[in-house]
Amino acid sequence: MSKRLFTEKEIRILSKNLYVKSVSEKGITYTDEFKRIFITENEKGKFPRQIFEDHGFDIDIIGKERIKSSGNRWRAAYHKYGIGGLQDTRKGNSGRPSEKELSIEEKYKRLEAQNNLLKAEIELLKKIDMAERRLKKKQK
The missing domain is CATH 1.20.5 (Single alpha-helices involved in coiled-coils or other helix-helix interfaces)
Structure with missing residues (x-):
């Protein structure tokens, strides 16, 4: 996670993007749709920064490091679990396997x-x- 915190103004700007599920001063939760788009376009050779810019994100607000780490995390999840690995499961998953x-x-x-x-x-x-x-x- 980036050490850089978002200001109230940056949070308002990021919240308006349709590919943002939620945003706080510490981080952004992207929609599952954006993650799928990212993987699809990245596998076709598009750079992560370009994908974010093309989908309305301000790189100066998000930061290059946050883009890089998000891309790395999504690619790893996709290669390990497929498209299902990109889904945000935090709400419905306590982390424990079902008994x-x-x-x-x-x-x-x-x-x-x-x-x-x-x-x-x-x-x-x-x-x-x-x-x-x-x-x-x-x-x-």
Whole structure:
């Protein structure tokens, strides 16, 4: 975590970004959508700083070190756990593994949620692909 604290003005500015879930003087919680976008664009060769700038973040407010550490953390989680590793689980997870056996209904609900997440990821990738195709057409 960065040692630099955000001012009230910076917190207000950051809070207005649609890719920010929450922000305090000590840190930023980004949306799961932004993390997926970041991974997708980063794997296509885009630099972390450029991804943040393209999505409305002020680099001078966030700081290069915070961008670098966020990118490293998200890439590691993605490579280890896949797209599910990018989800913010702090609200629903105490950190302890579940001791009870899941019922068939609970397993089904989990698989259904995972399936919906993958469908959403595919739709996002399709939108990015279409936007890139339009951009290439315009450049010709």
